[in-house]
Amino acid sequence: MEEKQYLMLPGPTPVPSGVLRALARPMINHRGPEFKALLEEVTDGLKKVFRTQNQVIIFPSAGTGAMEAAVANCVSPGDKVLVVSIGVFGERFAEIARRFGAQVEKLDFAWGTAADPAALAGVIKEDKNQEIKAVFVTHNETSTGVTNDVQGLRAALGDHPALFVVDAVSGLGAMELETDAWNLDVVVAGSQKSFMIPPGLSFLCLSPRAWEAAARCTNSRYYWDVEAARKMAEKGQTPYTPALPQISALAESLKMIEAEGLENIFARHRRLRDMVRQGARALGLELLARDEVASSAVTAILSPAGIGADTIRRVLREKFNVVVAGGQRQLQNKIFRIGHLGYVQDLDVIAALAALEMALACCGYKVELGQGVRAAQSVALAGVGEGGG
Ligand SMILES: Cc1ncc(COP(=O)(O)O)c(C=O)c1O
Structure with missing residues (x-):
């Protein structure tokens, strides 16, 4: 009985049998009407999980791809950004931002603890000239099993104009996260966690403010360009060939999520x-x-x-x-x-x-x-x- 394994990981997570069957569906034309209907269906379902009216973009990638897309589209070279880090995935956001030319300031907390909104409020208060262009936080720090108070951290930013960017890869869909009600500008998620489908899709949700930042952003991007994705979504398509099996699987898992x-x-x-x-x-x-x-x-x-x-x-x-x-x-x-x-x-x-x-x-x-x-x-x-x- 080699096959019966208890996969107790924080991703990839077990895939239900109905979702596995959806992965085996025949391919369809990704420029045709069936795909348009499928893309609309999964985008609507994702919006319910993100609890947002904002657009959600689906990339064929690991979660890190959407993290990189968040940086490449919203942070310009030379921008000052603040990364709130409580573990491995906070460090990752800092590293991506550095590689895209940002001046990265860190607000670190001991691994195994959560970020303190009061400490963030302190740093924000010091930023008198409003130089910080974006604040990055992790919703659920998978490396330590700690969940941040995202709502409290967002409140600590107050009316400072920095974008508030959340890595919700391992938390979204398993724990409370309110994209619109909490005023989150960018939220990143991935398929192989609470969505119960295999790795291979990432999701990126941008607020109107984040779209404006993307329009101004001078960083280079091609594959990760959200504007290209937005334009093609209007036609019910993606700019490049989508991961069709994963998207079929997502349609199935979103039905399960809705039912539960x-x-x-x-x-x-x-x-x-x-x-x-x-x-x-x-x-x-x-x-x-x-x-x-x-x-x-x-x-x-x-x-x-x-x-x-x-x-x-x-x-x-x-x-x-x-x-x-x-x-x-x-x-x-x-x-x-x-x-x-x-x-x-x-x-x-x-x-x-x-x-x-x-x-x-x-x-x-x-x-x-x-x-x-x-x-x-x-x-x-x-x-x-x-x-x-
Ligand atoms: C909180 C968090 N962020 C980002 C990632 C990166 O996702 P991926 O491995 O799909 O690139 C993970 C993966 O475990 C994660 O748990």
């Missing part, structure tokens, strides 16, 4: 988060993030003293076919991350925790079998009343 309802999806993700956290705690394990800022998409667990996190991951994979993510950079071998994002239900988490107990026992950690599972079951049971998983 975003609020129910958020509640399910919160419950999965609580199951993992209570389960890990019951096993005596320490969590990287505090409860108040804990991600509903991924949980970072510190490995117990004397056992490398990568050893636990290896045992999980080799003996139990459970795949979890590791720590990155300074957190390498110190944490392992259990993804509970997208097409995941209560019993998947219970299975992963059962495997974790056994893996820990194999690694010589003193564990009473069933303790983590029981704690998670209690959380799940409390949730059954509100719809179950």
Whole structure:
């Protein structure tokens, strides 16, 4: 039974069978009426998930592509930008902005903590000449399992004219994010996370202010040019050949999202988060993030003293076919991350925790079998009343 693997990653995430079937549909003409209808359907569905009236552009790319598109279209060489960083993906935005010629100022917070809106307000207050052209934040920092208070951070910007750019690649669709109500200018997302489809699509949502910035922007871009995408979208097309299988899959997954309802999806993700956290705690394990800022998409667990996190991951994979993510950079071998994002239900988490107990026992950690599972079951049971998983 090699094939039955528990893919507990914060992306790529498991793909439902109906979505897998959609991937196998025959190709269609991407300049024809069927594609026009498909593009309109998925764009409307995406807008509901982004909670926006703004245009959403679909690129055939990894999420990083849309991050690069955000920079290439909205930041000109020499512009000063502020990157709020709480982990690997904040660092990535800073690096992309640097490579596109921006003067990057950073506002860093310890990995495992969230960004403090008051600190951002302080930096903004100091910017008396309004030199900062854009502020970059991460919605859900996948590398640490921390979710930022995006609404609070946006409020900290106040009426400063800088664009507010959000990397919501691993959070959108799993946790609250209100593009229009929170006044977010640019929001980036990716297909292989809460959207439950394979990697290969990225989404970029721009506010009217961001479109104006794009029209003024002097950075070079060709493939990533949002104006080209906007013009072609009017005809129901994309500038270059779209990733047709992924777009068919997206149409299917958006139907599932609509049927479950975003609020129910958020509640399910919160419950999965609580199951993992209570389960890990019951096993005596320490969590990287505090409860108040804990991600509903991924949980970072510190490995117990004397056992490398990568050893636990290896045992999980080799003996139990459970795949979890590791720590990155300074957190390498110190944490392992259990993804509970997208097409995941209560019993998947219970299975992963059962495997974790056994893996820990194999690694010589003193564990009473069933303790983590029981704690998670209690959380799940409390949730059954509100719809179950
Ligand atoms: C928060 C965040 N931003 C950006 C990315 C980059 O996405 P991709 O690997 O698809 O380029 C990821 C991927 O894990 C992510 O979690």
